Amino acid sequence: MPLRSIETEQDRKLLLTYLGKQALPFTVSVEKGRKRSLDQNRLSRLWYNEIAADFGDRSAEDVRAFCKLHYGVGIRKAEDPIWAAEYDAIVRPLPYAAKLKLMADPIDFPVTRGMKTKAMKAYLDAILAFAAENGIRLTDPELMGMAA
Secondary structure (H helix, E strand, O other), rough: OOOOOOHHHHHHHHHHHHHOOOOOOOOOOOOOOOEEEEHHHHHHHHHHHHHHHHOOOHHHHHHHHHHOOOOOHHHHHHHOHHHHHHHHOOOOOOOOOHHHHOOOOOOOOOOOHEEEEHHHHHHHHHHHHHHHHHOOOOOOHHHOOOOO
């Protein structure tokens, strides 16, 4: 079954129609919350670029890896105990440099990918605080018509 985000009564009705047409037996899983928004994705990418440009000595991908490791991992561990256990067993024992490499392309260890909107907001707030601590002014999402 494809992943669906149910946000309106119309979405719910369509899902029920879809389920009613499925051959038995089948399995269904329901999670609270919704996937992070496209605006949140765009904003994080914009901020990675802005931070990299301000520092001048690292790429946006370096900044992304740093943010995933320093802010995303803690948020993700708090919301998903299964993910946390796997992270602690596999990634946590590694040296810091190896962890950073894992967070970046081409491996791109999944941290923010599984976040819901609330967790992604906390992640973006952490990036904003990091930028402020380093004297970096980031694009205001309100001015872009985006929600952080």
